Amino acid sequence: QKEVEQDPGPLSVPEGAIVSLNCTYSNSAFQYFMWYRQYSRKGPELLMYTYSSGNKEDGRFTAQVDKSSKYISLFIRDSQPSDSATYLCATTHSGGTASKLTFGTGTRLQVTL
């Protein structure tokens, strides 16, 4: 079993829809949770960064972590065609220098006009 599981999609939604992207993880030692966005033929870029359980909001994006169920979510409100990309969840044990990230395989999102 992979440490981080993510549905690969693709997920296709109409412009303006609310998008829900999810990951599950198996290691209860994970403390830091991230969402990266990757456009086609580009490197991933950090979108959201959260510590432990709870919600974090940034504009149209909300990251949610439920450590009791080992479940990570990213919500996108009022989705736009420019949101079309692959979204990767990532997690790590600590935020320190020695930490390394474990990634999900990514969910490909397509927002249509």
Place this chain on the structure above:
Amino acid sequence: DAGVIQSPRHEVTEMGQEVTLRCKPISGHNSLFWYRQTMMRGLELLIYFNNNVPIDDSGMPEDRFSAKMPNASFSTLKIQPSEPRDSAVYFCASRGDGGGEQYFGPGTRLTVT
């Protein structure tokens, strides 16, 4: 800053040939990561360095893979001999002191025929 620089952007080679991928991290960053991305396995960490010292190479798939970081501004990932199953996109990422966000390069798309 120019961001993380990788070269070449594309590499096509024949099975058995040596392949060298290059990375220049963001100036001042002291952690460097090499990843491999495929459709089947997603983004996998191969090796990472801190202050030019390899910290964790457990993700290096075989002895055919080797990585070096001779100084703070340059790293190489070498595959010798290359095999068709090495075909993937290889990303380099760097991170500043204290942990936090990893900044990814544009990747090298490797095709081994």
